Amino acid sequence: MSGQEVVKSNSQMVQKEMITRNYDRITGGTAKVSSTFVPGNLNELLMCFDIANNLPEINAIQNAMRKKSGEMIAEAERSGHSEDVCTYVKCDIGMMAKGNIAPNGKPFPDPDVLLLSYTGCFTFMKWFELLREQYKCPTVMLHVPYAADGRPTKNMRDYIVKQLKEDVIPVLEKVSGVKFDIDRLREYLRKSAIAENDLVWMLESSKHKPSPVDCYFGGVYYMGPIFTAFRGTDEAIEYYRLLRAEIEQRIALGLCAQSPDGDMPEENYRLVVEGPPNWTSFRDFWRMFSEAGAVVVASSYTKVGGVYDYDGFRHDPDHPLETLADYCLGVYTNRNLPTRVDMLARNIVDYDADGLLINSIKSCNSFSAGQLVMMREIEKITGKPGAFIETDLVDPRYFSAANVKNRLESYFQMIDQKRRAGGSAAAGAGN
Template sequence: MPAIESTKILKQALTGYFQSFFDETVPRQKVAWCTSVGPSEILTAMGFKVYYPENHGALLGASRASEQYIPVANAAGYSPDICSYLTADIGAFKKGETPLTKAYGIPSVPKPDVLIYNTNQCREVQDWFAYYAKEFGVPSLGVFSPWKVDDLNEDQISYVAKQMQSLIPPLEKISGNKFDIDRLREVVALTKQTSDLWSEFLGLATARPSPITFFDGCIQMASAVVLRGLPVAVDYYRQLNAEIKKRVAAKTGAVPKETTRLYWDGMPMWGKLRFFSDLFERLDTCVVASTYCDSWIFADFDPADPFRSMAKAYTKIFINRSETHKEKVLIEMAGKYGVDGMIFHDAKTCPHNSNSRFGMPQRITKATGIPNLILDGDVNDLRCISEEQIITAAESFIEQLTHVPRNARA
C-alpha cells in the first residue's frame, strides 16, 4: 500500500502541538482537557490550550501500551467492562507513564486547569473526568446532551446551547480572560473549514479504486480531532487532499487490487489497525468508509451563530442518534461509497458505539441486500480480540461475497 507522504507533516504538526504545552519560552497558557467531540472551540477562543484524553486513549490503544495499563485500572476498581479508553488512560496515569513521551518527546500528559466534557458520545466521560478532577483538584464541567436523538428539535438545540453559554463565567474565572464572541466566531470558522476539508478527504474514497482506506482515516483524523479550530489543521488538510486527489486522478488504489469494498461501523480496534489493514489488503478488499471517521464532520458549524450551531453539530453526531436515524445514515453511506458488504464492530467496552446490538445489521441487510459481518472485539482491550476468529470470519465473508449478487456495485 503506498504511504501517504503528507503524514510526515501531520507528525510535525502534532509534535508542535504537544510540545507547546511544555514550552517554557512563552508564558504558560491555561490548559483545558476536553472530550473529543466537546465544545473545544469555546476553550480555544478563551485562550486555553486544549488537550483531548480520548486522543490519548486512542494512542494508548494504537501503541498497544493499553495492555499494560488496563489491568492497573482494573485492579484499582475500574471494571474490565467499562470504556477501555478510560481504563487504559487511568492505568497509564497511575503508573506515571504516557506514550506521548516516545511519540512526541513530552514528559507527561499536560496538567489541566479545568476539565470539560460533553455526554454526546457516552455517559462514561463524566466519570472518567471526575477521576482527574479529584487527582488534580480542578473543576470538571459538563454539557449534558439529549441522547439518542432522532430529528433534532429547537428545544434540544436551545438546551445544549444554553449549557455551553453557561460555561463562560467559570471559564472566564479560571482563564482570567474575558470571553470575546468575535474570537469564538473566528475559531468556529476555522473548525468549519477543517471539517469541510476533512469531509472532502473522506469523500475521495468514493473513487474506484479508493485512494484511501478506513485505516488511513484513523491516522489522518488526528488533525480534525486535536488541531481543529487552529489554522494548522486547515493547512494540513489542504495539503493532504491535494496529495490524495493526485491518487484519484492516477487511479492509484490504497489497496492495489481492490475487488471488494466494505464499510466499517463502530470504533476502530486501535491495537489491530495494521493487522486489519494487512488482512484486507491480502483479500483485495478496501474498507472505504466508516461512521467513526465521519463523526468529525461538523457541517452545521456557523460563525454567524456560534453557540446554536455548535449545539446542533455536536448533538447531531452519529453516535448520539436514534437507531432509526443511524439506520438511515448507514444505508445512505453504503450507497454513496458503493460497498459490497458492511462490517459492524461490536466493541466489548464501548456499547454506545456498537450498533449491532439492536438488530440493525439484519435490518440493513434486509433493506439493501448488502451482507453484513459482525466482529467481536474492542477499542483498546486486546483481551477481547481473537485474531484467529477474525481472520476466519473475514475470509469467509469475502468468500461469501463472491457468491452474492453485488447489487451495491456501480
C-alpha cells in the same frame, strides 16, 4: 508482519507533526490545559481562552498503538475497576498510576479544567467524575441531550446554549483569565467550515473506483486534525488542502487506497464499516483487509467527532453558540439508531459498497448496543450482506487475530458468492 516498516503519506507525516506539537504544548508548562472528549469537542471555544486541548481518548489510542495499554488497564483493574467497563477509562486511570507520561515522553501536567462534554456516551460522565477525584480541578459539565427522534429540538439547542453562556464560558474565563470574545470565536468557526469542506470532499472521494483512500484505517489519520486540537486553525485548513491535493493526484494516477505497506495493488472489495477500530493491533487488523484487497469506502467511526457529510452540517460563524450546540447534538453516537441505520445504508448505496462490516467493541456500549439489529435492518434495506466481528478498543486481551481473520475471510467469500449469484459487481473496475 507487525515488524514491517509502515509507509506513510505526506499528509500523514504532517498530521503526525501536528499531534506532536499539540503534545508539546500540553506538556510545555506555559499553556492552561483542558481535558475534554473527542465527541462534542469544543476546540474553537477553548482556543478563545488560549487553553490547550488534551483528549484522553487520543492518549489511550496512543498508548494502545505503542503496546502500553494492556499494562495500564491491568493497573486500573488492580486498583478496583471492573473488567466489565470501558477500557479507555481504565487505560487513562492506569496511565495516571504509571506516571502520566505523554506520548512525547514528558509528564502530562494536571489539567486546569475538565470540560465534561457529555455527548453521545454515558461513560464520559463517570470518566470525568473519576478524573475529578484525582485532579481536584474545576469540572464543568456540558450536558448534550440525546437526539432520540433523529433531529435536535429547539429545547435541546437552547439548553446547550444556556449551559455554554452560564456555565462553560464563565468557568473557562475564570480558569484562563481571558475574557470571552465572541468575534474571536466567529473567526475560528469560519476557519472550521473551510477545513470541513475539504474534509467532506475527502470522505466522498472514496466514491471513485478504485477508491483513492481508505475511510476507516486511513480515515482515522485524516480525521486527526479536525477531531482534536486543530479545528478552527489555519493549520487544519492547510492540512486538508494538502490532503485534498494528494488525493486528487491519486485519483489522476488511478491509485488504489494506501495500506500500511504502501498502495494496495488492487481493490477487490468495497466495504462500509460500523464501529471503532481496534487499536492494540491496528496495523495487523488493517493488513487483514488490505491483503485481501478490501478497502473501506465509508465508516461511522470517521463521524464520531462530528458528522459533516450526512446532512451538510458546517460550523456557522453567524450563530456561534448555536452552531456549537448543533455540532454536539449531531455527532454520530448522539444520533438515534434509525438515523445511524439510514446513514450507513445510504453509504452502502452511494459508495457502491459490497456490504456492511460491524466491528463490535466490547468496551463501547454507545456504539455496540443495538448493532446486531442495525446490521439486519441495513441488510434488509440494501440487500447487501453484513458481517460481525468483535474486538476491543485498547484492551489487547480482546483482539483474537485468528478469529477476526477467519471471519473476514468468510465474509469476503460470502461477497464473492453473492457476486457469482448476480449481486454486487466486482469492485475496482474504473469509472
